[in-house]
Amino acid sequence: MPVRPPAGSPNIVIVYMDDMGWADVGCYGSEIATPNIDTLAGRGIRFTHYTTHPICSPARAALLTGRNAHSVATGWLAQNNPGFPGYFGDIPLDAPTIAETLRAAGYATIAVGKWHNSTNGVTPNPTWPTYRGFDRFYGFLEGETGYFFPARIVYNNIVAPIDDYPPGYYATDDWMDKAIGFVTEIRNEDPARPFFLYVANNAVHGPLQAKESDLSKYRGRYDGGWDAVRAARFERQQAMGLVPAGTRLSERDPAVPAWDNVPAEQQRLFARHMETYAAMLDCADQNVGRLVALLDELGELANTIFVFSSDNGGTNSAGPAGVLHFNRRYAGLPALPVEVDLEREAWIGTGRGSALYPTGWAQVSNTPFPSYKTYTGGGGRRVSFVVSWPDKLKDPGGIRSQFGHVIDVMPTLLDLAGVPALEMSHGQLAQPMQGKSLGPMLRDANAPAPRNEQYYECWANRAYYRDGWVAVSLQKRGEAIDFDNWTLHAHAEDFSESMNLRRQHPQKLAELVAAFDEAAWANLVYPLDNRTPAAKFLELPPHLRPPAESRRRFLPNAQTVHRNVIAPLIANRNFKITTRLRHGTADEGVLFAIGDVAGGLVLYIEDGALRLTYNGYGRFRVLLGPAVAVGECRAVLEYEALGRHRGRGRLVLDMGDSGEWGDLSPTLMGGFHEGLDIGLDRRAPVDWGLRERHGIFRYGGAIYDVVIESGPFAPDMSFASG
Numbered sequence: 105m106p107v108r109p110p111a112g113s114p115n116i117v118i119v120y121m122d123d124m125g126w127a128d129v130g131c132y133g134s135e136i137a138t139p140n141i142d143t144l145a146g147r148g149i150r151f152t153h154y155t156t157h158p159i160c161s162p163a164r165a166a167l168l169t170g171r172n173a174h175s176v177a178t179g180w181l182a183q184n185n186p187g188f189p190g191y192f193g194d195i196p197l198d199a200p201t202i203a204e205t206l207r208a209a210g211y212a213t214i215a216v217g218k219w220h221n222s223t224n225g226v227t228p229n230p231t232w233p234t235y236r237g238f239d240r241f242y243g244f245l246e247g248e249t250g251y252f253f254p255a256r257i258v259y260n261n262i263v264a265p266i267d268d269y270p271p272g273y274y275a276t277d278d279w280m281d282k283a284i285g286f287v288t289e290i291r292n293e294d295p296a297r298p299f300f301l302y303v304a305n306n307a308v309h310g311p312l313q314a315k316e317s318d319l320s321k322y323r324g325r326y327d328g329g330w331d332a333v334r335a336a337r338f339e340r341q342q343a344m345g346l347v348p349a350g351t352r353l354s355e356r357d358p359a360v361p362a363w364d365n366v367p368a369e370q371q372r373l374f375a376r377h378m379e380t381y382a383a384m385l386d387c388a389d390q391n392v393g394r395l396v397a398l399l400d401e402l403g404e405l406a407n408t409i410f411v412f413s414s415d416n417g418g419t420n421s422a423g424p425a426g427v428l429h430f431n432r433r434y435a436g437l438p439a440l441p442v443e444v445d446l447e448r449e450a451w452i453g454t455g456r457g458s459a460l461y462p463t464g465w466a467q468v469s470n471t472p473f474p475s476y477k478t479y480t481g482g483g484g485r486r487v488s489f490v491v492s493w494p495d496k497l498k499d500p501g502g503i504r505s506q507f508g509h510v511i512d513v514m515p516t517l518l519d520l521a522g523v524p525a526l527e528m529s530h531g532q533l534a535q536p537m538q539g540k541s542l543g544p545m546l547r548d549a550n551a552p553a554p555r556n557e558q559y560y561e562c563w564a565n566r567a568y569y570r571d572g573w574v575a576v577s578l579q580k581r582g583e584a585i586d587f588d589n590w591t592l593h594a595h596a597e598d599f600s601e602s603m604n605l606r607r608q609h610p611q612k613l614a615e616l617v618a619a620f621d622e623a624a625w626a627n628l629v630y631p632l633d634n635r636t637p638a639a640k641f642l643e644l645p646p647h648l649r650p651p652a653e654s655r656r657r658f659l660p661n662a663q664t665v666h667r668n669v670i671a672p673l674i675a676n677r678n679f680k681i682t683t684r685l686r687h688g689t690a691d692e693g694v695l696f697a698i699g700d701v702a703g704g705l706v707l708y709i710e711d712g713a714l715r716l717t718y719n720g721y722g723r724f725r726v727l728l729g730p731a732v733a734v735g736e737c738r739a740v741l742e743y744e745a746l747g748r749h750r751g752r753g754r755l756v757l758d759m760g761d762s763g764e765w766g767d768l769s770p771t772l773m774g775g776f777h778e779g780l781d782i783g784l785d786r787r788a789p790v791d792w793g794l795r796e797r798h799g800i801f802r803y804g805g806a807i808y809d810v811v812i813e814s815g816p817f818a819p820d821m822s823f824a825s826g
């Protein structure tokens with residue numbers, strides 16, 4: 105007989121947001137309409153001092169294991185392994201996940217949305233959700249993807265065979281459609297089995313893209329600018345009693361211009377970004393409403409423990425002007441001039457852009473705190489946290505100001521549900537959880553926090569919290585780490601962590617710094633890695649670097665080849681891509697496509713001629729090739745990486761008839777979402793115009809294979825000489 109939990113065991117739901125700041129939902133002071141989340145808070149409890157590891161994969165690893173992220177090898181993004189034990193990227197098998205624990209107790213387990221806890225998203229392996237405790241999974245394994253055209257949806261253990269999405273498709277709705285379907289399926293099979301549902305939204309992470317029906321609600325709503333919106337949020341937070349009397353609003357970030365000093369046309373552009381962000385969150389709230397309606401319909405809302413939170417605070421990574429083509433950053437490229445974004449203003453919020461909002465709005469997201477995602481200041485660490493369980497937690501609308509952290513979530517949920525932690529995990533002795541249950545505080549508003557200290561580290565930024573004091577050290581990217589620039593804050597008089605008491609309390613600071621060091625050694629935090637964004641996202645440890653030369657052959661009639669297979673073959677190096685085909689008189693279509701709207705290239709035959717569209721992360725170039733004769737032929741793209749991100753290419757037919765060399769800069773470095781398609785351009789298009797003319801543009805002739813021959817790296821590539 106399979107294990108069954110005791111009758112009356114509660115369902116458990118976690119709705120997790122991505123890159124959403126403390127102040128972004130209505131019940132934390134926002135003007136964004138989130139009535140369903142607010143209702144959850146109204147029948148539940150809100151935390152004002154809940155903290156997180158301020159970036160995606162680590163926060164999720166901590167949430168799923170009840171352990172500090174570094175101690176489960178996830179101190180950094182799962183797919184950017186810098187080569188150190190605390191940063192490898194896969195949760196070790198001896199750290200049981202909450203899904204494994206609940207499944208062992210007889211729960212049905214479901215995850216939808218963003219995973220971002222596997223180093224290998226290419227082939228099924230023991231780091232994928234269904235191997236880590238989830239019976240059912242529908243979502244994507246990487247860190248981000250588009251909302252209108254997700255790059256690679258995995259359904260349980262296989263890549264979902266999706267060539268194109270129907271009109272009106274939107275990922276946040278799709279995740280909840282599948283969650284609702286899975287829950288319904290479980291109930292239809294078994295009316296009594298409790299379930300654990302992890303809705304891991306990628307909203308409101310970039311690219312900022314929203315449905316017109318949601319966007320229209322917010323048109324013009326942010327024309328007043330970030331200073332006014334931030335002040336209004338702070339006022340509401342005070343009126344709600346969320347921030348104590350006397351709290352100071354942190355100073356405006358010096359990187360953020362006063363709204364009144366922003367030129368009018370840029371004001372309009374910047375407001376569009378925030379309209380999109382608000383619409384995305386509004387949509388996520390509507391989907392919370394749909395889930396609540398299902399639980400209500402099943403009669404199970406009162407006995408469901410419902411958690412709503414975010415992995416980290418709002419992000420400043422787009423800089424003060426925001427960006428329309430964010431993925432340039434993953435390629436180590438500077439943003440395009442704001443003039444380009446102004447010309448393409450209509451792309452903002454659509455599937456054509458890879459937009460991210462300006463720092464001024466990130467500061468609004470994180471009101472009243474300074475700092476952002478990836479930093480260990482208040483704005484990165486502190487996020488909203490709402491728990492509701494109407495049957496058992498009888499403090500509707502309650503507020504808790506005690507300390508809590510993401511590693512406490514799993515022990516809290518196990519405690520509330522009465523499920524014991526696992527002693528064994530995948531045949532090994534299980535590592536114990538490091539978090540402690542917040543259950544006593546949930547049941548009794550005056551109960552003390554179960555833990556009163558916590559270390560934080562992200563991208564060499566550090567912090568240590570102990571008994572109402574927090575020490576924070578923030579770094580400048582790519583510079584030598586400053587080990588002595590700590591600031592010290594006392595929560596009793598400074599909720600927003602905006603007053604530095606370092607001079608007044610040097611002993612306290614020394615105590616916290618020493619405590620950080622001890623915790624860092626105990627949790628595999630060292631060495632600290634403060635390299636630049638380009639290095640963090642692009643440099644690979646030696647054992648993962650692509651070979652100096654290679655030849656890979658790919659066949660058609662299969663799913664898209666993962667970008668992690670393709671990108672190393674073409675990233676900042678010479679390459680030659682040969683397509684062998686048999687062409688008929690009227691045949692046209694895509695021979696192959698790599699990448700998508702964020703960046704990539706597509707080779708196609710249109711009007712009898714060979715053409716290439718090259719999307720250099722928002723810089724578009726077209727190469728014209730020779731006319732294609734009927735019969736068997738080879739179509740070749742030759743590419744040379746010239747250094748400093750520059751490159752050139754030409755199209756050749758059967759190694760004879762060739763087009764002119766043309767500038768194909770910048771070199772593609774990865775950072776796009778889609779891999780290689782043969783014979784069509786699936787889902788997000790490389791060339792928007794081509795999509796409008798021809799859809800996914802399936803080639804009418806026959807393609808035998810596509811061969812990528814990779815040659816020398818650009819002369820300035822860090823490992824160019826071998």
Ligand SMILES: [Ca+2]
Nearest residue numbers: 122123160415
């Ligand atoms: Ca995130």
